[in-house]
Amino acid sequence: MDNKKIETFVVPIGPQHPALKEPGHFEFTVDGEIVTDATARLGFVHRGMEKGVEDRTWVQGLYLMERVCGICSHVHAMAFALGAEKLANVQAPPRAQAIRELVGELERIHSHMLWLGVAAHEGGFDTLFMLSWRDRETVMDLLELVSGNRVNYSANVLGGVKIDISAAQKDEILKGMDFLEERSRHYMKVVTEDETFLGRTRKIGVMAYEDARVLGAIGPTARASGVARDVRVESPYAGYVDFPVNIQLSDAGDLEARFVVRINELFESYRVIREILEKLPPGDLAARMPRRIPEGETISRVEAPRGELLYFMKSNGTDKPERIKVRTPSLCNWASVLQTAIGHKLADMPMILAGIDPCFSCNDRMVTIKTPANPDVWDWETLRQFGIEYYK
Amino acid sequence: MDTQELLQKAEELLREFTETTNQPEENRLDVYMAVENIKPAVKALLIDGKWGYLSAITAMDCPDYEIDETTKEKVAVAGKGHLEALYHFCEGAAVVSLRFKLPYDNPHLETICDIIPSASFFEREAMELVGIIFDNTPITARLILPDSWPEGVYPLRKTFKGLDKETKGE
Numbered sequence: 001m002d003n004k005k006i007e008t009f010v011v012p013i014g015p016q017h018p019a020l021k022e023p024g025h026f027e028f029t030v031d032g033e034i035v036t037d038a039t040a041r042l043g044f045v046h047r048g049m050e051k052g053v054e055d056r057t058w059v060q061g062l063y064l065m066e067r068v069c070g071i072c073s074h075v076h077a078m079a080f081a082l083g084a085e086k087l088a089n090v091q092a093p094p095r096a097q098a099i100r101e102l103v104g105e106l107e108r109i110h111s112h113m114l115w116l117g118v119a120a121h122e123g124g125f126d127t128l129f130m131l132s133w134r135d136r137e138t139v140m141d142l143l144e145l146v147s148g149n150r151v152n153y154s155a156n157v158l159g160g161v162k163i164d165i166s167a168a169q170k171d172e173i174l175k176g177m178d179f180l181e182e183r184s185r186h187y188m189k190v191v192t193e194d195e196t197f198l199g200r201t202r203k204i205g206v207m208a209y210e211d212a213r214v215l216g217a218i219g220p221t222a223r224a225s226g227v228a229r230d231v232r233v234e235s236p237y238a239g240y241v242d243f244p245v246n247i248q249l250s251d252a253g254d255l256e257a258r259f260v261v262r263i264n265e266l267f268e269s270y271r272v273i274r275e276i277l278e279k280l281p282p283g284d285l286a287a288r289m290p291r292r293i294p295e296g297e298t299i300s301r302v303e304a305p306r307g308e309l310l311y312f313m314k315s316n317g318t319d320k321p322e323r324i325k326v327r328t329p330s331l332c333n334w335a336s337v338l339q340t341a342i343g344h345k346l347a348d349m350p351m352i353l354a355g356i357d358p359c360f361s362c363n364d365r366m367v368t369i370k371t372p373a374n375p376d377v378w379d380w381e382t383l384r385q386f387g388i389e390y391y392k
Numbered sequence: 393m394d395t396q397e398l399l400q401k402a403e404e405l406l407r408e409f410t411e412t413t414n415q416p417e418e419n420r421l422d423v424y425m426a427v428e429n430i431k432p433a434v435k436a437l438l439i440d441g442k443w444g445y446l447s448a449i450t451a452m453d454c455p456d457y458e459i460d461e462t463t464k465e466k467v468a469v470a471g472k473g474h475l476e477a478l479y480h481f482c483e484g485a486a487v488v489s490l491r492f493k494l495p496y497d498n499p500h501l502e503t504i505c506d507i508i509p510s511a512s513f514f515e516r517e518a519m520e521l522v523g524i525i526f527d528n529t530p531i532t533a534r535l536i537l538p539d540s541w542p543e544g545v546y547p548l549r550k551t552f553k554g555l556d557k558e559t560k561g562e
Contacts, residue, residue: 039531039533040513040535041533041534041535042535042536043534043535043536043537043538046536046537048547050521050548051547051548051552086417213445214438214439214445214508215445215508215509215510216445216446216447216508216510218445218447229445234484234485235419235484235485296416297416298416298417299417299420299480299487299489301447301482301487308447308482310447310448310480310482312448312450312478312480314452323450323452323453325448325450325451325452327447327448327450327514331513331514332447332510334513335509335510335511335512335513336510339509339510
Protein backbone atom coordinates (compact mmCIF):
# COMPACT_ATOMS: atom_id res chain seq x y z
CA MET A 1 0.00 0.00 0.00
CA ASP A 2 2.27 2.79 -1.22
CA ASN A 3 -0.37 5.26 -2.15
CA LYS A 4 -2.34 5.07 1.00
CA LYS A 5 -5.42 7.06 0.34
CA ILE A 6 -7.12 8.61 3.31
CA GLU A 7 -10.77 7.78 3.16
CA THR A 8 -13.05 10.48 4.44
CA PHE A 9 -16.53 9.94 5.71
CA VAL A 10 -19.00 12.78 5.37
CA VAL A 11 -22.02 13.01 7.65
CA PRO A 12 -24.69 15.22 6.12
CA ILE A 13 -26.97 16.94 8.61
CA GLY A 14 -30.13 18.72 7.50
CA PRO A 15 -31.81 20.57 5.86
CA GLN A 16 -34.16 19.05 8.41
CA HIS A 17 -32.00 20.12 11.19
CA PRO A 18 -31.07 18.46 14.48
CA ALA A 19 -30.75 21.66 16.50
CA LEU A 20 -33.45 24.04 15.40
CA LYS A 21 -36.79 23.91 13.69
CA GLU A 22 -35.36 25.76 10.72
CA PRO A 23 -33.63 24.52 7.55
CA GLY A 24 -29.87 24.48 7.13
CA HIS A 25 -27.56 21.86 5.66
CA PHE A 26 -24.21 20.93 7.15
CA GLU A 27 -21.60 18.47 6.06
CA PHE A 28 -19.26 17.20 8.72
CA THR A 29 -16.24 15.23 7.63
CA VAL A 30 -15.40 12.79 10.38
CA ASP A 31 -12.54 10.56 11.39
CA GLY A 32 -14.21 8.08 13.71
CA GLU A 33 -16.13 10.23 16.15
CA ILE A 34 -14.00 13.34 15.64
CA VAL A 35 -15.01 16.08 13.21
CA THR A 36 -12.21 17.05 10.82
CA ASP A 37 -14.00 19.48 8.52
CA ALA A 38 -17.31 21.28 8.40
CA THR A 39 -19.20 23.22 5.72
CA ALA A 40 -22.68 24.68 5.40
CA ARG A 41 -25.32 25.28 2.73
CA LEU A 42 -27.93 27.88 3.57
CA GLY A 43 -30.63 29.58 1.56
CA PHE A 44 -33.49 27.10 1.97
CA VAL A 45 -35.73 29.94 3.06
CA HIS A 46 -34.00 32.77 1.21
CA ARG A 47 -36.42 35.56 0.36
CA GLY A 48 -34.42 38.08 -1.67
CA MET A 49 -35.12 40.97 0.65
CA GLU A 50 -32.02 42.97 -0.26
CA LYS A 51 -33.31 43.03 -3.86
CA GLY A 52 -36.90 43.59 -2.78
CA VAL A 53 -36.10 46.66 -0.72
CA GLU A 54 -34.59 48.41 -3.77
CA ASP A 55 -38.05 48.44 -5.40
CA ARG A 56 -39.82 49.85 -2.36
CA THR A 57 -39.99 53.26 -0.77
CA TRP A 58 -38.10 53.95 2.44
CA VAL A 59 -41.34 53.68 4.43
CA GLN A 60 -42.26 50.32 2.88
CA GLY A 61 -38.67 49.20 3.37
CA LEU A 62 -39.00 49.66 7.11
CA TYR A 63 -41.84 47.13 7.21
CA LEU A 64 -39.98 44.74 4.94
CA MET A 65 -36.79 44.81 6.96
CA GLU A 66 -38.67 44.27 10.21
CA ARG A 67 -39.59 40.91 8.69
CA VAL A 68 -36.02 39.75 8.12
CA CYS A 69 -36.23 37.87 11.39
CA GLY A 70 -39.17 36.69 13.45
CA ILE A 71 -37.20 36.65 16.69
CA CYS A 72 -35.28 39.90 16.61
CA SER A 73 -37.58 41.91 14.34
CA HIS A 74 -37.30 45.15 16.32
CA VAL A 75 -33.53 45.51 15.96
CA HIS A 76 -33.81 45.23 12.17
CA ALA A 77 -36.42 47.98 12.00
CA MET A 78 -34.35 50.02 14.43
CA ALA A 79 -31.13 49.62 12.42
CA PHE A 80 -32.98 50.58 9.23
CA ALA A 81 -34.70 53.57 10.83
CA LEU A 82 -31.50 54.84 12.49
CA GLY A 83 -29.60 54.56 9.19
CA ALA A 84 -32.33 56.32 7.22
CA GLU A 85 -32.45 59.07 9.84
CA LYS A 86 -28.67 59.53 9.60
CA LEU A 87 -28.90 59.84 5.81
CA ALA A 88 -31.76 62.33 6.05
CA ASN A 89 -30.05 64.20 8.89
CA VAL A 90 -33.09 63.79 11.17
CA GLN A 91 -32.77 63.21 14.91
CA ALA A 92 -35.47 61.15 16.61
CA PRO A 93 -36.65 62.72 19.92
CA PRO A 94 -35.16 61.40 23.22
CA ARG A 95 -38.39 59.76 24.31
CA ALA A 96 -38.51 57.80 21.05
CA GLN A 97 -34.87 56.72 21.47
CA ALA A 98 -35.56 55.51 25.02
CA ILE A 99 -38.64 53.55 23.90
CA ARG A 100 -36.57 52.00 21.10
CA GLU A 101 -34.08 50.79 23.68
CA LEU A 102 -36.86 49.58 25.99
CA VAL A 103 -38.48 47.44 23.27
CA GLY A 104 -35.03 46.30 22.18
CA GLU A 105 -34.22 45.03 25.65
CA LEU A 106 -37.62 43.35 26.07
CA GLU A 107 -36.89 41.62 22.76
CA ARG A 108 -33.47 40.55 24.01
CA ILE A 109 -35.08 38.98 27.08
CA HIS A 110 -37.54 37.02 24.95
CA SER A 111 -34.80 35.95 22.55
CA HIS A 112 -32.34 34.85 25.24
CA MET A 113 -35.05 32.88 27.05
CA LEU A 114 -36.09 31.25 23.81
CA TRP A 115 -32.48 30.26 23.24
CA LEU A 116 -32.11 28.98 26.78
CA GLY A 117 -35.02 26.61 26.15
CA VAL A 118 -33.76 25.45 22.76
CA ALA A 119 -30.23 24.88 24.04
CA ALA A 120 -31.51 22.98 27.08
CA HIS A 121 -33.62 20.82 24.75
CA GLU A 122 -30.53 20.01 22.66
CA GLY A 123 -28.74 19.02 25.83
CA GLY A 124 -31.54 16.59 26.62
CA PHE A 125 -32.88 18.69 29.50
CA ASP A 126 -36.49 19.19 28.50
CA THR A 127 -37.68 20.32 31.92
CA LEU A 128 -35.54 23.44 31.64
CA PHE A 129 -36.81 23.94 28.09
CA MET A 130 -40.44 23.85 29.20
CA LEU A 131 -39.91 26.04 32.24
CA SER A 132 -37.95 28.72 30.41
CA TRP A 133 -40.52 28.85 27.62
CA ARG A 134 -43.31 29.11 30.15
CA ASP A 135 -41.58 32.07 31.77
CA ARG A 136 -40.83 33.60 28.39
CA GLU A 137 -44.59 34.06 27.95
CA THR A 138 -44.35 36.81 30.57
CA VAL A 139 -42.17 38.96 28.35
CA MET A 140 -44.19 38.03 25.24
CA ASP A 141 -47.30 39.30 26.98
CA LEU A 142 -45.48 42.51 27.90
CA LEU A 143 -44.44 43.05 24.28
CA GLU A 144 -48.03 42.49 23.21
CA LEU A 145 -49.16 44.92 25.89
CA VAL A 146 -46.94 47.77 24.69
CA SER A 147 -47.09 47.17 20.93
CA GLY A 148 -50.16 45.01 20.26
CA ASN A 149 -48.02 42.32 18.64
CA ARG A 150 -46.11 39.30 19.79
CA VAL A 151 -43.73 39.06 16.85
CA ASN A 152 -43.29 42.06 14.54
CA TYR A 153 -43.84 44.78 17.13
CA SER A 154 -43.73 47.56 14.56
CA ALA A 155 -42.67 50.04 17.23
CA ASN A 156 -40.54 52.14 14.84
CA VAL A 157 -41.46 54.71 12.26
CA LEU A 158 -38.88 56.64 10.28
CA GLY A 159 -38.08 59.52 12.62
CA GLY A 160 -39.15 57.93 15.90
CA VAL A 161 -41.60 55.44 17.35
CA LYS A 162 -45.36 55.06 17.25
CA ILE A 163 -45.96 53.53 20.65
CA ASP A 164 -45.95 55.22 24.04
CA ILE A 165 -45.66 53.73 27.52
CA SER A 166 -48.58 54.51 29.86
CA ALA A 167 -48.42 54.41 33.67
CA ALA A 168 -50.42 51.19 33.75
CA GLN A 169 -48.09 49.56 31.21
CA LYS A 170 -45.10 50.70 33.27
CA ASP A 171 -46.47 48.92 36.34
CA GLU A 172 -47.09 45.74 34.39
CA ILE A 173 -43.57 45.76 32.95
CA LEU A 174 -42.02 46.29 36.40
CA LYS A 175 -44.04 43.42 37.82
CA GLY A 176 -42.91 41.21 34.94
CA MET A 177 -39.25 42.15 35.47
CA ASP A 178 -39.43 41.17 39.15
CA PHE A 179 -40.84 37.78 38.30
CA LEU A 180 -38.33 37.15 35.51
CA GLU A 181 -35.38 38.25 37.63
CA GLU A 182 -36.25 35.70 40.27
CA ARG A 183 -36.65 32.98 37.64
CA SER A 184 -33.35 33.91 35.97
CA ARG A 185 -31.55 33.49 39.30
CA HIS A 186 -32.91 29.97 39.38
CA TYR A 187 -31.76 29.30 35.79
CA MET A 188 -28.29 30.56 36.58
CA LYS A 189 -28.12 28.06 39.44
CA VAL A 190 -29.29 25.23 37.17
CA VAL A 191 -26.85 25.85 34.31
CA THR A 192 -23.85 26.26 36.62
CA GLU A 193 -24.60 23.53 39.15
CA ASP A 194 -26.54 20.70 37.55
CA GLU A 195 -24.02 17.87 37.10
CA THR A 196 -25.64 16.13 34.15
CA PHE A 197 -26.15 19.35 32.26
CA LEU A 198 -22.57 20.50 32.92
CA GLY A 199 -21.46 17.23 31.33
CA ARG A 200 -22.84 18.59 28.07
CA THR A 201 -21.57 22.15 28.38
CA ARG A 202 -18.41 22.49 30.49
CA LYS A 203 -15.23 22.57 28.34
CA ILE A 204 -17.28 21.69 25.24
CA GLY A 205 -17.02 23.76 22.06
CA VAL A 206 -14.29 25.98 23.41
CA MET A 207 -13.48 29.00 21.26
CA ALA A 208 -10.21 30.63 22.28
CA TYR A 209 -9.91 34.41 22.59
CA GLU A 210 -7.61 34.76 19.57
CA ASP A 211 -9.90 32.61 17.37
CA ALA A 212 -12.94 34.63 18.35
CA ARG A 213 -11.06 37.86 17.65
CA VAL A 214 -9.69 36.97 14.20
CA LEU A 215 -12.66 34.92 12.97
CA GLY A 216 -14.95 37.79 13.82
CA ALA A 217 -17.24 36.13 16.34
CA ILE A 218 -19.73 38.61 17.77
CA GLY A 219 -22.41 38.95 20.40
CA PRO A 220 -22.68 36.57 23.35
CA THR A 221 -20.57 34.00 21.43
CA ALA A 222 -17.62 36.42 21.38
CA ARG A 223 -18.23 37.75 24.88
CA ALA A 224 -18.18 34.21 26.27
CA SER A 225 -14.63 33.98 24.89
CA GLY A 226 -13.61 37.22 26.57
CA VAL A 227 -13.80 39.38 23.44
CA ALA A 228 -15.35 42.67 24.52
CA ARG A 229 -17.57 43.38 21.54
CA ASP A 230 -20.95 44.94 22.20
CA VAL A 231 -22.24 47.72 19.93
CA ARG A 232 -24.46 49.02 22.76
CA VAL A 233 -21.33 49.76 24.78
CA GLU A 234 -18.76 50.57 22.10
CA SER A 235 -20.87 52.69 19.81
CA PRO A 236 -24.06 53.59 21.69
CA TYR A 237 -27.11 54.25 19.49
CA ALA A 238 -30.75 55.14 20.18
CA GLY A 239 -31.29 55.35 23.96
CA TYR A 240 -28.06 53.61 24.94
CA VAL A 241 -26.29 56.99 25.23
CA ASP A 242 -28.55 58.03 28.11
CA PHE A 243 -29.25 54.57 29.50
CA PRO A 244 -25.97 52.65 29.12
CA VAL A 245 -25.61 48.92 29.71
CA ASN A 246 -22.59 47.08 31.13
CA ILE A 247 -20.80 44.53 29.04
CA GLN A 248 -21.01 40.90 30.25
CA LEU A 249 -17.91 38.82 29.72
CA SER A 250 -16.51 35.40 30.52
CA ASP A 251 -13.06 33.98 29.81
CA ALA A 252 -13.95 30.30 29.61
CA GLY A 253 -15.09 30.25 25.96
CA ASP A 254 -17.04 27.01 26.35
CA LEU A 255 -20.75 26.31 26.08
CA GLU A 256 -21.27 26.89 29.79
CA ALA A 257 -19.80 30.38 29.43
CA ARG A 258 -22.31 31.13 26.65
CA PHE A 259 -25.13 30.24 29.05
CA VAL A 260 -23.63 32.34 31.83
CA VAL A 261 -23.05 35.38 29.61
CA ARG A 262 -26.59 35.29 28.22
CA ILE A 263 -28.20 34.94 31.64
CA ASN A 264 -26.05 37.78 32.98
CA GLU A 265 -27.26 39.85 30.06
CA LEU A 266 -30.82 39.12 31.15
CA PHE A 267 -30.07 40.66 34.56
CA GLU A 268 -28.54 43.68 32.83
CA SER A 269 -31.65 44.03 30.66
CA TYR A 270 -33.97 43.93 33.72
CA ARG A 271 -31.86 46.65 35.36
CA VAL A 272 -31.82 48.98 32.36
CA ILE A 273 -35.54 48.50 31.66
CA ARG A 274 -36.32 49.61 35.23
CA GLU A 275 -34.03 52.61 34.79
CA ILE A 276 -35.66 53.62 31.50
CA LEU A 277 -39.16 53.34 32.96
CA GLU A 278 -38.06 55.41 35.96
CA LYS A 279 -36.53 58.25 33.91
CA LEU A 280 -38.40 58.09 30.61
CA PRO A 281 -37.79 61.51 29.02
CA PRO A 282 -40.91 63.51 28.18
CA GLY A 283 -41.62 64.89 24.73
CA ASP A 284 -42.60 63.94 21.21
CA LEU A 285 -42.54 60.44 19.84
CA ALA A 286 -41.41 61.20 16.31
CA ALA A 287 -39.69 63.84 14.20
CA ARG A 288 -40.71 64.72 10.66
CA MET A 289 -38.98 62.68 8.01
CA PRO A 290 -38.68 63.73 4.35
CA ARG A 291 -40.08 61.31 1.78
CA ARG A 292 -37.00 61.62 -0.45
CA ILE A 293 -33.68 60.97 1.20
CA PRO A 294 -30.56 62.83 -0.01
CA GLU A 295 -27.80 60.94 -1.73
CA GLY A 296 -25.32 59.33 0.63
CA GLU A 297 -23.97 56.21 2.29
CA THR A 298 -24.08 55.15 5.89
CA ILE A 299 -23.41 52.17 8.09
CA SER A 300 -25.90 51.46 10.85
CA ARG A 301 -24.78 49.05 13.56
CA VAL A 302 -26.94 47.79 16.41
CA GLU A 303 -26.59 44.96 18.92
CA ALA A 304 -29.13 42.25 18.15
CA PRO A 305 -29.63 39.49 20.75
CA ARG A 306 -27.22 37.32 18.71
CA GLY A 307 -24.60 40.03 18.18
CA GLU A 308 -23.73 42.95 16.01
CA LEU A 309 -26.17 43.61 13.16
CA LEU A 310 -24.74 45.73 10.36
CA TYR A 311 -26.66 47.62 7.70
CA PHE A 312 -24.79 49.26 4.84
CA MET A 313 -27.22 51.74 3.30
CA LYS A 314 -26.87 53.80 0.14
CA SER A 315 -29.43 56.37 -0.90
CA ASN A 316 -29.71 58.03 -4.31
CA GLY A 317 -31.83 61.10 -3.66
CA THR A 318 -35.14 59.44 -4.52
CA ASP A 319 -37.79 57.91 -2.27
CA LYS A 320 -36.26 54.45 -2.75
CA PRO A 321 -32.91 53.16 -1.49
CA GLU A 322 -30.10 52.33 -3.95
CA ARG A 323 -28.61 49.44 -1.99
CA ILE A 324 -29.27 47.95 1.44
CA LYS A 325 -26.81 45.35 2.60
CA VAL A 326 -27.81 43.38 5.67
CA ARG A 327 -25.19 41.42 7.56
CA THR A 328 -26.83 39.49 10.32
CA PRO A 329 -25.03 38.20 13.40
CA SER A 330 -25.70 34.51 12.73
CA LEU A 331 -23.62 34.60 9.55
CA CYS A 332 -20.50 35.69 11.44
CA ASN A 333 -21.10 33.20 14.19
CA TRP A 334 -21.76 30.31 11.77
CA ALA A 335 -18.43 31.00 10.18
CA SER A 336 -16.53 31.11 13.41
CA VAL A 337 -18.25 28.14 15.03
CA LEU A 338 -17.76 25.87 12.01
CA GLN A 339 -14.06 26.59 12.29
CA THR A 340 -14.00 25.72 15.96
CA ALA A 341 -16.12 22.58 15.44
CA ILE A 342 -13.07 20.81 14.06
CA GLY A 343 -11.62 18.40 16.60
CA HIS A 344 -14.84 17.94 18.55
CA LYS A 345 -17.02 14.84 18.80
CA LEU A 346 -19.84 14.52 16.30
CA ALA A 347 -22.30 13.98 19.15
CA ASP A 348 -21.52 17.46 20.45
CA MET A 349 -22.39 19.13 17.16
CA PRO A 350 -26.07 19.85 17.89
CA MET A 351 -25.14 21.52 21.16
CA ILE A 352 -22.28 23.47 19.59
CA LEU A 353 -24.52 24.62 16.74
CA ALA A 354 -27.26 25.61 19.15
CA GLY A 355 -24.69 27.33 21.35
CA ILE A 356 -24.35 30.34 19.05
CA ASP A 357 -28.14 30.76 18.98
CA PRO A 358 -28.27 30.36 15.20
CA CYS A 359 -31.06 31.97 13.30
CA PHE A 360 -31.80 30.96 9.74
CA SER A 361 -34.18 33.67 8.74
CA CYS A 362 -31.32 35.94 9.65
CA ASN A 363 -29.30 34.63 6.74
CA ASP A 364 -32.00 33.59 4.36
CA ARG A 365 -33.76 36.52 3.08
CA MET A 366 -36.62 34.60 -1.36
CA VAL A 367 -39.84 33.04 -1.67
CA THR A 368 -40.50 31.61 -5.10
CA ILE A 369 -44.05 30.66 -5.84
CA LYS A 370 -43.93 28.17 -8.64
CA THR A 371 -47.51 28.09 -9.91
CA PRO A 372 -49.10 31.45 -10.64
CA ALA A 373 -52.28 29.57 -11.56
CA ASN A 374 -52.65 28.39 -7.97
CA PRO A 375 -55.93 29.84 -6.69
CA ASP A 376 -54.42 30.26 -3.22
CA VAL A 377 -51.97 32.84 -4.54
CA TRP A 378 -53.45 36.33 -4.72
CA ASP A 379 -52.02 39.19 -6.66
CA TRP A 380 -51.65 42.61 -5.06
CA GLU A 381 -54.89 44.01 -6.56
CA THR A 382 -57.00 41.06 -5.32
CA LEU A 383 -55.51 41.37 -1.86
CA ARG A 384 -56.15 45.11 -1.82
CA GLN A 385 -59.77 44.63 -2.92
CA PHE A 386 -60.25 41.95 -0.29
CA GLY A 387 -58.94 44.33 2.35
CA ILE A 388 -61.29 47.11 1.22
CA GLU A 389 -64.31 44.76 1.21
CA TYR A 390 -63.37 43.22 4.54
CA TYR A 391 -63.16 46.51 6.42
CA LYS A 392 -66.23 48.12 4.78
CA MET B 393 -8.27 54.80 22.25
CA ASP B 394 -11.04 57.01 21.02
CA THR B 395 -12.63 56.65 17.62
CA GLN B 396 -10.51 59.29 15.86
CA GLU B 397 -7.28 57.74 17.12
CA LEU B 398 -8.47 54.33 15.98
CA LEU B 399 -9.18 55.67 12.51
CA GLN B 400 -5.78 57.36 12.42
CA LYS B 401 -4.04 54.17 13.40
CA ALA B 402 -5.90 52.26 10.66
CA GLU B 403 -4.97 54.93 8.14
CA GLU B 404 -1.29 54.58 9.06
CA LEU B 405 -1.41 50.80 8.89
CA LEU B 406 -2.93 50.95 5.43
CA ARG B 407 -0.94 53.92 4.08
CA GLU B 408 1.36 52.08 1.70
CA PHE B 409 -1.60 50.41 -0.04
CA THR B 410 -3.86 53.42 -0.18
CA GLU B 411 -4.87 55.25 -3.33
CA THR B 412 -7.32 57.74 -1.83
CA THR B 413 -9.19 58.04 1.46
CA ASN B 414 -12.45 59.64 2.42
CA GLN B 415 -14.15 60.19 5.76
CA PRO B 416 -17.87 60.14 4.97
CA GLU B 417 -18.95 60.14 8.63
CA GLU B 418 -17.25 60.92 11.90
CA ASN B 419 -16.67 57.28 12.80
CA ARG B 420 -15.93 55.97 9.31
CA LEU B 421 -12.97 55.87 6.96
CA ASP B 422 -13.19 54.71 3.34
CA VAL B 423 -9.90 53.55 1.84
CA TYR B 424 -9.80 53.06 -1.90
CA MET B 425 -7.08 50.76 -3.13
CA ALA B 426 -5.93 48.74 -6.11
CA VAL B 427 -7.16 45.15 -6.42
CA GLU B 428 -3.72 43.56 -5.99
CA ASN B 429 -3.29 45.15 -2.54
CA ILE B 430 -6.16 43.29 -0.93
CA LYS B 431 -4.21 40.57 0.85
CA PRO B 432 -1.28 42.64 2.16
CA ALA B 433 -3.72 45.33 3.30
CA VAL B 434 -5.96 42.91 5.23
CA LYS B 435 -2.90 41.30 6.78
CA ALA B 436 -1.39 44.65 7.77
CA LEU B 437 -4.63 45.77 9.41
CA LEU B 438 -5.96 42.65 11.09
CA ILE B 439 -2.94 40.45 11.80
CA ASP B 440 0.05 42.81 12.12
CA GLY B 441 -1.88 45.80 13.42
CA LYS B 442 -4.40 43.77 15.44
CA TRP B 443 -7.00 46.30 14.37
CA GLY B 444 -10.63 45.19 14.66
CA TYR B 445 -12.36 42.33 12.84
CA LEU B 446 -13.94 41.77 9.45
CA SER B 447 -17.56 42.62 10.07
CA ALA B 448 -18.95 42.23 6.55
CA ILE B 449 -18.21 42.32 2.85
CA THR B 450 -20.68 44.43 0.88
CA ALA B 451 -20.82 43.74 -2.85
CA MET B 452 -22.46 46.46 -4.83
CA ASP B 453 -23.44 47.08 -8.44
CA CYS B 454 -22.82 50.69 -9.53
CA PRO B 455 -24.02 50.92 -13.13
CA ASP B 456 -24.33 54.06 -15.21
CA TYR B 457 -27.94 55.14 -15.45
CA GLU B 458 -29.84 56.75 -18.30
CA ILE B 459 -33.35 58.08 -18.56
CA ASP B 460 -35.64 55.91 -20.64
CA GLU B 461 -37.34 58.11 -23.25
CA THR B 462 -40.72 56.42 -23.16
CA THR B 463 -41.22 55.62 -19.45
CA LYS B 464 -39.13 58.58 -18.14
CA GLU B 465 -37.64 56.18 -15.63
CA LYS B 466 -34.01 55.73 -14.67
CA VAL B 467 -32.64 52.47 -16.08
CA ALA B 468 -29.25 50.82 -15.71
CA VAL B 469 -27.21 50.64 -18.92
CA ALA B 470 -25.93 47.10 -19.50
CA GLY B 471 -22.15 46.82 -19.34
CA LYS B 472 -21.44 50.40 -18.28
CA GLY B 473 -20.30 51.27 -14.78
CA HIS B 474 -18.54 48.99 -12.32
CA LEU B 475 -18.93 46.60 -9.41
CA GLU B 476 -17.63 47.46 -6.00
CA ALA B 477 -16.55 45.36 -3.04
CA LEU B 478 -16.36 46.90 0.42
CA TYR B 479 -14.60 45.13 3.27
CA HIS B 480 -15.90 46.60 6.50
CA PHE B 481 -13.61 46.30 9.52
CA CYS B 482 -14.95 47.41 12.91
CA GLU B 483 -13.17 48.28 16.13
CA GLY B 484 -15.24 49.98 18.80
CA ALA B 485 -17.30 52.64 17.09
CA ALA B 486 -14.81 52.99 14.23
CA VAL B 487 -15.54 51.40 10.85
CA VAL B 488 -12.89 51.20 8.13
CA SER B 489 -14.06 50.12 4.67
CA LEU B 490 -11.51 48.89 2.15
CA ARG B 491 -13.07 49.66 -1.22
CA PHE B 492 -12.22 47.99 -4.52
CA LYS B 493 -13.69 49.03 -7.85
CA LEU B 494 -14.03 46.12 -10.24
CA PRO B 495 -14.78 46.29 -13.98
CA TYR B 496 -17.68 44.18 -15.26
CA ASP B 497 -15.47 42.30 -17.73
CA ASN B 498 -12.87 41.30 -15.13
CA PRO B 499 -14.39 41.30 -11.62
CA HIS B 500 -11.58 39.38 -9.93
CA LEU B 501 -10.35 39.68 -6.34
CA GLU B 502 -7.93 37.46 -4.48
CA THR B 503 -9.53 35.49 -1.62
CA ILE B 504 -8.68 36.43 1.97
CA CYS B 505 -9.82 33.07 3.38
CA ASP B 506 -6.25 32.02 4.16
CA ILE B 507 -6.02 35.02 6.51
CA ILE B 508 -9.62 34.96 7.79
CA PRO B 509 -11.13 31.49 7.19
CA SER B 510 -14.56 32.75 8.21
CA ALA B 511 -14.62 35.17 5.25
CA SER B 512 -15.70 32.21 3.07
CA PHE B 513 -19.41 32.90 3.72
CA PHE B 514 -19.11 36.55 2.74
CA GLU B 515 -17.18 35.69 -0.42
CA ARG B 516 -19.66 32.98 -1.45
CA GLU B 517 -22.53 35.41 -0.97
CA ALA B 518 -20.86 38.13 -3.07
CA MET B 519 -19.97 35.53 -5.71
CA GLU B 520 -23.55 34.29 -6.11
CA LEU B 521 -25.56 37.44 -5.75
CA VAL B 522 -23.37 40.05 -7.49
CA GLY B 523 -20.94 37.95 -9.54
CA ILE B 524 -17.58 38.95 -8.12
CA ILE B 525 -15.00 36.22 -8.69
CA PHE B 526 -12.75 35.41 -5.75
CA ASP B 527 -9.60 33.71 -6.97
CA ASN B 528 -8.46 30.68 -4.95
CA THR B 529 -11.42 30.78 -2.55
CA PRO B 530 -11.68 27.34 -0.92
CA ILE B 531 -15.40 26.67 -1.36
CA THR B 532 -17.28 27.66 -4.50
CA ALA B 533 -20.43 25.57 -3.94
CA ARG B 534 -23.75 27.41 -3.82
CA LEU B 535 -24.51 28.93 -0.45
CA ILE B 536 -27.83 30.70 -0.91
CA LEU B 537 -29.29 30.36 -4.42
CA PRO B 538 -31.22 27.20 -5.37
CA ASP B 539 -29.43 24.40 -7.24
CA SER B 540 -31.64 25.06 -10.28
CA TRP B 541 -30.60 28.72 -10.54
CA PRO B 542 -28.99 29.43 -13.97
CA GLU B 543 -25.23 30.06 -14.14
CA GLY B 544 -24.12 33.60 -14.71
CA VAL B 545 -27.33 35.28 -13.49
CA TYR B 546 -26.66 37.55 -10.55
CA PRO B 547 -29.82 38.75 -8.79
CA LEU B 548 -28.33 41.78 -7.07
CA ARG B 549 -27.13 43.33 -10.35
CA LYS B 550 -29.28 46.33 -11.20
CA THR B 551 -30.05 44.93 -14.69
CA PHE B 552 -31.64 41.80 -13.14
CA LYS B 553 -35.43 42.11 -13.16
CA GLY B 554 -36.46 38.49 -12.53
CA LEU B 555 -36.04 35.16 -14.26
CA ASP B 556 -38.05 34.36 -17.37
CA LYS B 557 -40.88 31.84 -17.06
CA GLU B 558 -39.03 29.02 -18.78
CA THR B 559 -36.11 29.12 -16.38
CA LYS B 560 -38.45 29.28 -13.43
CA GLY B 561 -40.10 26.08 -14.62
CA GLU B 562 -43.58 27.51 -14.94
